[in-house]
Amino acid sequence: MSNETHLKKNVGFLLSVSIVIGTVIGSGIFMKPGIVLSATGTTSKALLAWVIGGIITLASGLTIAEVSVKIPKTGGLYAYLEDVYGKLWGFLCGWVQSIIYGPAIIGALGLYFGTLIAGFFGWPDHTKIVIGIMTVILLCVLNLLGTQYGGIIQNISTIAKLVPIVLVAVFGIWKGGHPIFAGSIHSDTINFGAAVLATLYAYDGWMNVGFMAGEMKNPAKTLPRAIIFGIVIVIIAYLTVNMAMFHTLSAQQIIDLGPNAAKTAATILFGGLGGKLIAIGIMISIFGCLNGKILTFPRITLAMANTKLLPGSKAIAKIHPKYQTPIGATVIQVLIAILMMLFGNPDRLSDLAIFTVFIFYSLAFYAVFLLRKQDKGKETKGLYKVPLYPITPILAIIGSAYIVINTLISSPLDAVISIGITLIGLVVYLIRKSKVQS
Numbered sequence: 239m240s241n242e243t244h245l246k247k248n249v250g251f252l253l254s255v256s257i258v259i260g261t262v263i264g265s266g267i268f269m270k271p272g273i274v275l276s277a278t279g280t281t282s283k284a285l286l287a288w289v290i291g292g293i294i295t296l297a298s299g300l301t302i303a304e305v306s307v308k309i310p311k312t313g314g315l316y317a318y319l320e321d322v323y324g325k326l327w328g329f330l331c332g333w334v335q336s337i338i339y340g341p342a343i344i345g346a347l348g349l350y351f352g353t354l355i356a357g358f359f360g361w362p363d364h365t366k367i368v369i370g371i372m373t374v375i376l377l378c379v380l381n382l383l384g385t386q387y388g389g390i391i392q393n394i395s396t397i398a399k400l401v402p403i404v405l406v407a408v409f410g411i412w413k414g415g416h417p418i419f420a421g422s423i424h425s426d427t428i429n430f431g432a433a434v435l436a437t438l439y440a441y442d443g444w445m446n447v448g449f450m451a452g453e454m455k456n457p458a459k460t461l462p463r464a465i466i467f468g469i470v471i472v473i474i475a476y477l478t479v480n481m482a483m484f485h486t487l488s489a490q491q492i493i494d495l496g497p498n499a500a501k502t503a504a505t506i507l508f509g510g511l512g513g514k515l516i517a518i519g520i521m522i523s524i525f526g527c528l529n530g531k532i533l534t535f536p537r538i539t540l541a542m543a544n545t546k547l548l549p550g551s552k553a554i555a556k557i558h559p560k561y562q563t564p565i566g567a568t569v570i571q572v573l574i575a576i577l578m579m580l581f582g583n584p585d586r587l588s589d590l591a592i593f594t595v596f597i598f599y600s601l602a603f604y605a606v607f608l609l610r611k612q613d614k615g616k617e618t619k620g621l622y623k624v625p626l627y628p629i630t631p632i633l634a635i636i637g638s639a640y641i642v643i644n645t646l647i648s649s650p651l652d653a654v655i656s657i658g659i660t661l662i663g664l665v666v667y668l669i670r671k672s673k674v675q676s
Contacts, residue, residue, distance in 0.1 A: 249453045251460050253393065257447045257530050258468025260396045264347060264527035266440030267403065267476055268500040268520050271483050272492050277433035281421035281484040287430065288480055291437025292473035294637030299444055299469045301603050301631040303462030304624040308609050310457035315445055315595075315602055316538050322605040325545070326667060331598040332542040333663035338656060340535035341574035342591035343443075346584040347528040348374040348575065353584075354521045371576055373525070377532045378572045384561045395526025402519030403475050406500065409507045410482025418481050421489035435644050438637060439592060440476070443527070444469050445599075447534065462622045536567035543567060547670045586652075593645045594656040600638040606631045 275284045302318075311317040316335060320328020352370030356363065380391060411418075447464055454460045479500075483492060486503040495502050500520070505513035542548045543555035543566065556566035578587055606624060624630050646653050 249460075250455055251464060254447050254454065254460050254464030255468045255471075256393045256396045257534060258444050258464055259471055260399075260526045261443040261447070261530035261534065262441060262468070262472045262527075263396075263399060263403075263475060264350075264443075264524050267479055267523070268516075269497045270436055270440045271480050272496045272499055273436050274433045274480075275421075275489060276423070276425060276493050277427070277429050277436065279423055279425050279428045281417075281489055282419040283430065284433065284484075285419070285477065285480060287433035288437050288476050290434050291441055292469075292476065294434075294438060294633060295441040295444065296466075296469050296473065297630045297633035298599070298603065298637065299465045300624045301606050301634045302445060303465050303622055304606050305602060305609065306461045306465070307458050307622045308613075310454070310461060311541070314447075314534075314538065315598060316541055318602050318605060319598060322608055323601065325547070325671075326664075327598075327601065329542065329545070329547055329667045330660055330663050331601075332538050332548075333666065334594045334598070334656070334660055335535070336539045336542060336548075336571065337574065337663070338659055339591045339595045340531070340538065340571050341578055342582075342587040344374060344528065344531050344535065344571065344575040345370075345578035345582065346587040346591070347524055347531060349579055349584040349587075351521065351524045351528060354517070354524065358517055358521070367579060370579055373528065374532070374572055374575060374579070377529050378568055381529070381533050382558060382561060382563050382565055382568055384563060391526070391529045395522055395529060399519060399523035399526055400475070402504075402516050403479055406504060406507070406516065407475070407478035407482045410486045410503060411478065413507060414482065414485025416485055416488055418484045421484050423489045423493055431640075431644065435641060437476075438641055439588075441469075441472065442592065443530075444472070453537075458621070532568070532572070536564045536571050539567035539571055540564040546674050547667060549666065549670065589645075589649055590652050590655060593642065593649070593653050594660055596638045596641045596645075600635050600642070603631050603634040603638065 271284070274287050275281065278284045278287055305318050305322075306314075309318050309321045311321070316328055316332035319331045348370035349366060350370075351373055352366035352368070355361075355369050356366045361369075377391070444465060447461065447468070483499060483503050486506055487495070487499060491502070492499045501513045501516050504516035508515065539548070539554060543551040545551070548554060550570075554566040554570055555564075557563070558565040582590075607628065610627075
Protein backbone atom coordinates (compact mmCIF):
# COMPACT_ATOMS: atom_id res chain seq x y z
CA MET A 239 0.00 0.00 0.00
CA SER A 240 1.25 3.50 -0.80
CA ASN A 241 1.75 6.23 1.76
CA GLU A 242 -1.21 8.06 0.24
CA THR A 243 -3.58 5.49 1.72
CA HIS A 244 -2.40 6.47 5.21
CA LEU A 245 -3.25 10.16 4.85
CA LYS A 246 -6.41 11.06 6.75
CA LYS A 247 -9.42 11.90 4.59
CA ASN A 248 -10.51 14.87 6.71
CA VAL A 249 -10.51 17.72 4.15
CA GLY A 250 -14.05 18.95 3.45
CA PHE A 251 -15.63 21.65 1.29
CA LEU A 252 -15.09 24.61 3.65
CA LEU A 253 -11.40 23.86 4.20
CA SER A 254 -10.96 23.31 0.44
CA VAL A 255 -12.53 26.71 -0.36
CA SER A 256 -10.43 28.27 2.39
CA ILE A 257 -7.27 26.82 0.80
CA VAL A 258 -8.22 28.25 -2.61
CA ILE A 259 -8.89 31.73 -1.19
CA GLY A 260 -6.01 31.63 1.28
CA THR A 261 -3.35 30.56 -1.22
CA VAL A 262 -4.44 33.14 -3.83
CA ILE A 263 -5.07 36.22 -1.70
CA GLY A 264 -1.73 37.20 -0.23
CA SER A 265 -0.15 40.61 -0.70
CA GLY A 266 -1.19 41.07 -4.35
CA ILE A 267 -4.63 42.48 -3.59
CA PHE A 268 -2.98 45.39 -1.75
CA MET A 269 0.25 45.70 -3.77
CA LYS A 270 -0.90 45.37 -7.39
CA PRO A 271 -3.49 48.17 -7.93
CA GLY A 272 -0.80 50.80 -8.55
CA ILE A 273 1.17 48.53 -10.89
CA VAL A 274 -1.89 47.68 -12.98
CA LEU A 275 -3.05 51.31 -13.04
CA SER A 276 0.35 52.60 -14.15
CA ALA A 277 0.36 50.10 -17.02
CA THR A 278 -3.15 51.04 -18.24
CA GLY A 279 -3.32 54.78 -17.64
CA THR A 280 -6.98 54.90 -16.59
CA THR A 281 -9.02 53.36 -13.79
CA SER A 282 -11.58 51.94 -16.21
CA LYS A 283 -8.90 50.08 -18.19
CA ALA A 284 -7.28 48.94 -14.95
CA LEU A 285 -10.57 47.39 -13.83
CA LEU A 286 -10.90 45.80 -17.28
CA ALA A 287 -7.45 44.24 -16.83
CA TRP A 288 -8.55 42.76 -13.49
CA VAL A 289 -11.72 41.43 -15.15
CA ILE A 290 -9.78 39.82 -18.00
CA GLY A 291 -7.30 38.30 -15.55
CA GLY A 292 -10.25 36.98 -13.55
CA ILE A 293 -11.90 35.51 -16.65
CA ILE A 294 -8.68 33.71 -17.62
CA THR A 295 -8.30 32.42 -14.05
CA LEU A 296 -11.92 31.27 -13.88
CA ALA A 297 -11.57 29.56 -17.27
CA SER A 298 -8.48 27.82 -15.89
CA GLY A 299 -10.31 26.74 -12.74
CA LEU A 300 -13.36 25.48 -14.65
CA THR A 301 -11.06 23.47 -16.93
CA ILE A 302 -8.92 21.95 -14.18
CA ALA A 303 -12.08 21.09 -12.23
CA GLU A 304 -13.03 18.58 -14.97
CA VAL A 305 -9.50 17.16 -15.02
CA SER A 306 -9.51 16.84 -11.23
CA VAL A 307 -12.82 14.95 -11.23
CA LYS A 308 -11.38 12.36 -13.60
CA ILE A 309 -8.01 12.20 -11.79
CA PRO A 310 -8.80 12.83 -8.07
CA LYS A 311 -5.32 12.01 -6.76
CA THR A 312 -3.00 13.66 -4.26
CA GLY A 313 -0.40 15.69 -6.17
CA GLY A 314 -2.68 17.95 -8.21
CA LEU A 315 -0.95 19.22 -11.35
CA TYR A 316 1.79 16.58 -11.05
CA ALA A 317 -0.76 13.77 -10.81
CA TYR A 318 -2.80 15.11 -13.76
CA LEU A 319 0.19 15.29 -16.10
CA GLU A 320 1.53 11.89 -15.09
CA ASP A 321 -1.84 10.28 -15.72
CA VAL A 322 -2.39 11.95 -19.10
CA TYR A 323 1.11 12.35 -20.57
CA GLY A 324 3.11 9.66 -18.78
CA LYS A 325 5.68 9.42 -15.99
CA LEU A 326 8.31 11.63 -17.64
CA TRP A 327 6.10 14.74 -17.91
CA GLY A 328 4.63 14.08 -14.48
CA PHE A 329 8.11 13.82 -12.99
CA LEU A 330 9.37 17.00 -14.67
CA CYS A 331 6.31 18.90 -13.44
CA GLY A 332 6.72 17.61 -9.89
CA TRP A 333 10.47 18.23 -10.01
CA VAL A 334 10.02 21.89 -10.95
CA GLN A 335 7.31 22.38 -8.32
CA SER A 336 9.39 20.65 -5.62
CA ILE A 337 12.74 22.30 -6.41
CA ILE A 338 11.74 25.77 -7.66
CA TYR A 339 8.07 26.70 -7.48
CA GLY A 340 7.04 25.50 -4.01
CA PRO A 341 10.15 26.49 -2.03
CA ALA A 342 10.52 29.82 -3.89
CA ILE A 343 6.92 30.83 -3.16
CA ILE A 344 7.22 29.75 0.48
CA GLY A 345 10.52 31.64 0.78
CA ALA A 346 9.16 34.78 -0.88
CA LEU A 347 6.07 34.88 1.33
CA GLY A 348 8.20 34.30 4.43
CA LEU A 349 10.45 37.23 3.49
CA TYR A 350 7.47 39.47 2.68
CA PHE A 351 5.96 38.64 6.06
CA GLY A 352 9.26 39.27 7.86
CA THR A 353 9.65 42.63 6.09
CA LEU A 354 6.16 43.78 7.15
CA ILE A 355 6.62 42.64 10.77
CA ALA A 356 10.01 44.38 11.02
CA GLY A 357 8.57 47.57 9.50
CA PHE A 358 5.47 47.52 11.68
CA PHE A 359 7.49 47.36 14.91
CA GLY A 360 10.36 49.52 13.65
CA TRP A 361 12.94 46.74 13.94
CA PRO A 362 16.22 46.75 11.94
CA ASP A 363 15.98 45.63 8.31
CA HIS A 364 18.22 42.59 8.79
CA THR A 365 15.69 41.06 11.22
CA LYS A 366 13.25 40.35 8.36
CA ILE A 367 15.15 37.20 7.33
CA VAL A 368 15.17 35.83 10.89
CA ILE A 369 11.46 36.61 11.34
CA GLY A 370 10.63 35.06 7.98
CA ILE A 371 12.56 31.85 8.67
CA MET A 372 11.10 31.50 12.19
CA THR A 373 7.58 31.95 10.76
CA VAL A 374 8.15 29.29 8.09
CA ILE A 375 9.48 26.85 10.72
CA LEU A 376 6.56 27.58 13.06
CA LEU A 377 3.97 26.87 10.36
CA CYS A 378 5.88 23.77 9.30
CA VAL A 379 5.70 22.35 12.84
CA LEU A 380 2.00 23.20 13.24
CA ASN A 381 1.11 21.54 9.94
CA LEU A 382 3.11 18.44 10.88
CA LEU A 383 1.10 18.10 14.10
CA GLY A 384 -1.95 17.34 11.98
CA THR A 385 -3.78 18.57 8.89
CA GLN A 386 -6.55 19.84 11.16
CA TYR A 387 -4.17 22.35 12.78
CA GLY A 388 -3.01 23.72 9.45
CA GLY A 389 -6.65 23.72 8.41
CA ILE A 390 -7.70 25.68 11.50
CA ILE A 391 -5.00 28.28 10.82
CA GLN A 392 -6.12 28.42 7.20
CA ASN A 393 -9.80 28.94 8.06
CA ILE A 394 -9.08 31.59 10.73
CA SER A 395 -6.57 33.50 8.60
CA THR A 396 -8.86 33.41 5.56
CA ILE A 397 -11.74 34.89 7.56
CA ALA A 398 -9.37 37.41 9.17
CA LYS A 399 -7.94 38.56 5.85
CA LEU A 400 -11.42 38.99 4.36
CA VAL A 401 -12.44 41.39 7.19
CA PRO A 402 -10.19 44.32 6.13
CA ILE A 403 -10.93 43.54 2.47
CA VAL A 404 -14.67 43.80 3.08
CA LEU A 405 -14.29 46.95 5.21
CA VAL A 406 -12.14 48.75 2.64
CA ALA A 407 -14.40 47.62 -0.23
CA VAL A 408 -17.69 48.62 1.42
CA PHE A 409 -16.63 51.91 3.01
CA GLY A 410 -14.40 52.90 0.10
CA ILE A 411 -17.19 52.49 -2.46
CA TRP A 412 -19.67 54.12 -0.06
CA LYS A 413 -17.66 57.10 1.21
CA GLY A 414 -15.12 57.78 -1.53
CA GLY A 415 -15.29 60.99 -3.53
CA HIS A 416 -13.24 60.27 -6.65
CA PRO A 417 -14.84 58.93 -9.86
CA ILE A 418 -14.30 55.18 -10.03
CA PHE A 419 -14.26 54.85 -13.82
CA ALA A 420 -12.90 58.26 -14.87
CA GLY A 421 -9.53 58.44 -13.10
CA SER A 422 -6.47 58.81 -15.33
CA ILE A 423 -2.74 59.51 -15.28
CA HIS A 424 -0.28 60.75 -17.88
CA SER A 425 2.12 57.97 -18.84
CA ASP A 426 4.38 57.21 -21.78
CA THR A 427 4.60 53.52 -20.89
CA ILE A 428 1.04 52.29 -21.36
CA ASN A 429 1.04 48.50 -21.76
CA PHE A 430 -2.31 46.80 -21.29
CA GLY A 431 -0.72 43.38 -21.76
CA ALA A 432 1.64 43.99 -18.83
CA ALA A 433 -1.37 45.01 -16.71
CA VAL A 434 -3.18 41.73 -17.43
CA LEU A 435 0.05 39.86 -16.73
CA ALA A 436 0.28 41.53 -13.30
CA THR A 437 -3.27 40.46 -12.45
CA LEU A 438 -2.56 36.87 -13.50
CA TYR A 439 0.37 36.73 -11.10
CA ALA A 440 -1.94 38.03 -8.37
CA TYR A 441 -4.53 35.35 -9.18
CA ASP A 442 -2.05 32.45 -9.11
CA GLY A 443 -2.25 29.78 -6.40
CA TRP A 444 -5.80 28.44 -6.79
CA MET A 445 -4.60 25.05 -8.13
CA ASN A 446 -2.90 24.20 -4.83
CA VAL A 447 -6.08 22.68 -3.40
CA GLY A 448 -5.75 19.85 -5.94
CA PHE A 449 -2.58 18.73 -4.16
CA MET A 450 -4.80 17.43 -1.33
CA ALA A 451 -7.37 15.52 -3.36
CA GLY A 452 -6.26 12.24 -1.77
CA GLU A 453 -7.21 13.64 1.65
CA MET A 454 -10.68 14.85 0.63
CA LYS A 455 -13.78 13.07 1.82
CA ASN A 456 -15.39 13.24 -1.63
CA PRO A 457 -12.92 14.75 -4.15
CA ALA A 458 -15.12 14.22 -7.22
CA LYS A 459 -17.70 16.64 -5.79
CA THR A 460 -15.65 18.74 -3.37
CA LEU A 461 -12.73 19.70 -5.63
CA PRO A 462 -14.53 21.33 -8.60
CA ARG A 463 -16.98 23.15 -6.32
CA ALA A 464 -14.17 24.46 -4.11
CA ILE A 465 -12.10 25.67 -7.08
CA ILE A 466 -15.00 27.50 -8.74
CA PHE A 467 -16.45 28.97 -5.53
CA GLY A 468 -13.03 30.08 -4.28
CA ILE A 469 -12.01 31.76 -7.55
CA VAL A 470 -15.32 33.65 -7.78
CA ILE A 471 -14.82 35.04 -4.25
CA VAL A 472 -11.26 36.09 -5.14
CA ILE A 473 -12.42 37.88 -8.33
CA ILE A 474 -15.12 39.77 -6.39
CA ALA A 475 -12.59 40.73 -3.69
CA TYR A 476 -10.04 42.02 -6.22
CA LEU A 477 -12.57 44.07 -8.19
CA THR A 478 -14.29 45.64 -5.17
CA VAL A 479 -11.03 46.57 -3.43
CA ASN A 480 -9.76 48.20 -6.63
CA MET A 481 -13.02 50.13 -7.04
CA ALA A 482 -12.80 51.27 -3.42
CA MET A 483 -9.20 52.42 -3.91
CA PHE A 484 -10.11 54.33 -7.07
CA HIS A 485 -13.05 55.96 -5.27
CA THR A 486 -10.99 56.96 -2.21
CA LEU A 487 -7.71 58.10 -3.83
CA SER A 488 -6.91 59.84 -7.11
CA ALA A 489 -5.27 57.77 -9.82
CA GLN A 490 -1.99 59.66 -9.44
CA GLN A 491 -2.01 59.17 -5.64
CA ILE A 492 -2.33 55.42 -6.10
CA ILE A 493 0.63 55.42 -8.48
CA ASP A 494 2.77 57.59 -6.18
CA LEU A 495 1.94 55.67 -3.00
CA GLY A 496 2.49 52.25 -4.55
CA PRO A 497 2.31 49.48 -1.89
CA ASN A 498 1.22 52.05 0.71
CA ALA A 499 -1.92 53.06 -1.21
CA ALA A 500 -4.19 50.65 0.66
CA LYS A 501 -2.91 51.83 4.04
CA THR A 502 -3.41 55.48 3.04
CA ALA A 503 -6.93 54.77 1.77
CA ALA A 504 -7.76 53.06 5.08
CA THR A 505 -6.40 56.04 7.02
CA ILE A 506 -8.69 58.35 5.04
CA LEU A 507 -11.67 56.08 5.62
CA PHE A 508 -11.10 55.10 9.26
CA GLY A 509 -8.50 57.52 10.64
CA GLY A 510 -4.99 56.71 11.92
CA LEU A 511 -6.14 53.45 13.46
CA GLY A 512 -7.44 52.32 10.07
CA GLY A 513 -3.99 52.43 8.49
CA LYS A 514 -2.62 50.23 11.25
CA LEU A 515 -5.52 47.80 10.92
CA ILE A 516 -4.89 47.43 7.19
CA ALA A 517 -1.19 46.83 7.84
CA ILE A 518 -2.21 44.07 10.25
CA GLY A 519 -4.70 42.76 7.67
CA ILE A 520 -1.95 42.53 5.04
CA MET A 521 0.28 40.63 7.47
CA ILE A 522 -2.55 38.21 8.30
CA SER A 523 -3.22 37.82 4.58
CA ILE A 524 0.39 36.85 3.85
CA PHE A 525 0.57 34.63 6.96
CA GLY A 526 -2.52 32.71 5.85
CA CYS A 527 -1.25 32.45 2.29
CA LEU A 528 2.10 31.12 3.57
CA ASN A 529 0.31 28.55 5.73
CA GLY A 530 -1.71 27.40 2.72
CA LYS A 531 1.49 26.86 0.71
CA ILE A 532 3.19 24.88 3.50
CA LEU A 533 0.01 22.84 3.93
CA THR A 534 -0.34 21.96 0.23
CA PHE A 535 3.05 22.03 -1.55
CA PRO A 536 4.58 18.99 0.25
CA ARG A 537 1.78 16.83 -1.20
CA ILE A 538 3.45 17.16 -4.62
CA THR A 539 6.80 15.96 -3.28
CA LEU A 540 5.04 13.14 -1.40
CA ALA A 541 3.29 11.95 -4.55
CA MET A 542 6.62 11.98 -6.41
CA ALA A 543 8.42 10.10 -3.63
CA ASN A 544 5.77 7.36 -3.78
CA THR A 545 6.95 6.58 -7.34
CA LYS A 546 10.51 6.02 -6.00
CA LEU A 547 11.86 8.17 -8.87
CA LEU A 548 12.88 11.05 -6.59
CA PRO A 549 16.34 10.84 -4.95
CA GLY A 550 15.88 9.92 -1.28
CA SER A 551 12.32 8.74 -1.96
CA LYS A 552 12.15 6.47 1.08
CA ALA A 553 12.84 9.29 3.55
CA ILE A 554 10.80 11.89 1.66
CA ALA A 555 7.75 9.59 1.48
CA LYS A 556 7.73 9.07 5.26
CA ILE A 557 4.36 9.65 6.94
CA HIS A 558 4.40 10.52 10.65
CA PRO A 559 3.12 7.42 12.48
CA LYS A 560 1.11 9.40 15.05
CA TYR A 561 -0.07 12.53 13.24
CA GLN A 562 -0.36 10.93 9.78
CA THR A 563 1.16 13.94 8.03
CA PRO A 564 3.84 13.97 5.26
CA ILE A 565 6.80 14.73 7.52
CA GLY A 566 9.56 13.89 5.01
CA ALA A 567 8.11 15.93 2.13
CA THR A 568 7.26 18.90 4.36
CA VAL A 569 10.73 19.08 5.92
CA ILE A 570 12.54 18.91 2.56
CA GLN A 571 10.33 21.65 1.08
CA VAL A 572 10.92 23.93 4.06
CA LEU A 573 14.69 23.32 4.07
CA ILE A 574 14.97 24.30 0.39
CA ALA A 575 12.78 27.35 1.05
CA ILE A 576 15.03 28.47 3.93
CA LEU A 577 18.13 28.18 1.72
CA MET A 578 16.41 30.34 -0.89
CA MET A 579 15.48 32.88 1.80
CA LEU A 580 19.13 33.17 2.84
CA PHE A 581 20.41 33.82 -0.68
CA GLY A 582 17.51 35.47 -2.57
CA ASN A 583 15.07 38.37 -2.39
CA PRO A 584 11.29 37.84 -2.45
CA ASP A 585 10.65 39.53 -5.80
CA ARG A 586 13.29 37.46 -7.59
CA LEU A 587 12.06 34.25 -5.95
CA SER A 588 8.50 34.99 -7.10
CA ASP A 589 9.63 35.70 -10.68
CA LEU A 590 11.72 32.53 -10.78
CA ALA A 591 8.80 30.43 -9.56
CA ILE A 592 6.21 31.42 -12.14
CA PHE A 593 7.69 30.79 -15.60
CA THR A 594 8.08 27.02 -15.80
CA VAL A 595 4.95 26.14 -13.82
CA PHE A 596 2.79 27.94 -16.39
CA ILE A 597 4.18 25.72 -19.15
CA PHE A 598 2.84 22.76 -17.21
CA TYR A 599 -0.43 24.59 -16.56
CA SER A 600 -0.91 24.79 -20.34
CA LEU A 601 -0.39 21.04 -20.65
CA ALA A 602 -2.95 20.43 -17.89
CA PHE A 603 -5.53 22.61 -19.65
CA TYR A 604 -4.98 20.78 -22.94
CA ALA A 605 -5.43 17.48 -21.09
CA VAL A 606 -9.19 18.08 -20.95
CA PHE A 607 -9.37 17.58 -24.74
CA LEU A 608 -7.46 14.29 -24.49
CA LEU A 609 -9.61 13.06 -21.59
CA ARG A 610 -12.78 13.86 -23.54
CA LYS A 611 -11.50 11.64 -26.38
CA GLN A 612 -10.81 8.82 -23.94
CA ASP A 613 -14.33 9.16 -22.52
CA LYS A 614 -16.09 8.57 -25.84
CA GLY A 615 -18.47 5.68 -25.40
CA LYS A 616 -18.12 5.72 -21.61
CA GLU A 617 -20.85 6.59 -19.11
CA THR A 618 -20.04 10.03 -17.69
CA LYS A 619 -23.52 11.19 -16.74
CA GLY A 620 -23.58 13.12 -13.47
CA LEU A 621 -19.87 13.98 -13.57
CA TYR A 622 -18.80 17.62 -13.72
CA LYS A 623 -17.93 18.91 -17.21
CA VAL A 624 -16.36 22.25 -18.06
CA PRO A 625 -19.04 24.69 -19.34
CA LEU A 626 -18.80 26.32 -22.79
CA TYR A 627 -16.43 23.60 -24.01
CA PRO A 628 -14.11 24.07 -25.98
CA ILE A 629 -14.03 27.88 -25.55
CA THR A 630 -13.29 27.75 -21.81
CA PRO A 631 -10.16 25.52 -21.98
CA ILE A 632 -8.90 27.46 -25.02
CA LEU A 633 -9.09 30.69 -22.98
CA ALA A 634 -7.12 29.00 -20.20
CA ILE A 635 -4.41 27.86 -22.62
CA ILE A 636 -4.13 31.34 -24.17
CA GLY A 637 -3.73 32.90 -20.72
CA SER A 638 -0.90 30.50 -19.78
CA ALA A 639 0.85 30.97 -23.13
CA TYR A 640 0.64 34.72 -22.61
CA ILE A 641 2.52 34.51 -19.29
CA VAL A 642 5.21 32.21 -20.72
CA ILE A 643 5.86 34.43 -23.76
CA ASN A 644 5.93 37.64 -21.71
CA THR A 645 8.39 36.13 -19.23
CA LEU A 646 10.69 35.03 -22.06
CA ILE A 647 10.70 38.61 -23.33
CA SER A 648 10.87 40.51 -20.05
CA SER A 649 12.96 38.14 -17.86
CA PRO A 650 15.03 35.88 -20.15
CA LEU A 651 17.59 35.02 -17.43
CA ASP A 652 14.92 33.67 -15.07
CA ALA A 653 13.46 31.68 -17.97
CA VAL A 654 16.88 30.17 -18.77
CA ILE A 655 17.47 29.23 -15.10
CA SER A 656 14.05 27.55 -14.88
CA ILE A 657 14.60 25.63 -18.11
CA GLY A 658 18.07 24.58 -16.91
CA ILE A 659 16.70 23.15 -13.65
CA THR A 660 14.00 21.36 -15.65
CA LEU A 661 16.68 19.74 -17.84
CA ILE A 662 18.55 18.64 -14.71
CA GLY A 663 15.28 16.98 -13.69
CA LEU A 664 15.28 15.10 -17.00
CA VAL A 665 18.75 13.68 -16.22
CA VAL A 666 17.66 12.74 -12.68
CA TYR A 667 14.57 10.98 -14.08
CA LEU A 668 16.57 8.90 -16.56
CA ILE A 669 19.10 7.87 -13.88
CA ARG A 670 16.47 7.05 -11.26
CA LYS A 671 14.27 5.21 -13.75
CA SER A 672 17.08 2.84 -14.67
CA LYS A 673 17.82 2.17 -10.98
CA VAL A 674 14.17 1.54 -10.11
CA GLN A 675 13.73 -0.83 -13.05
CA SER A 676 16.90 -2.73 -12.18
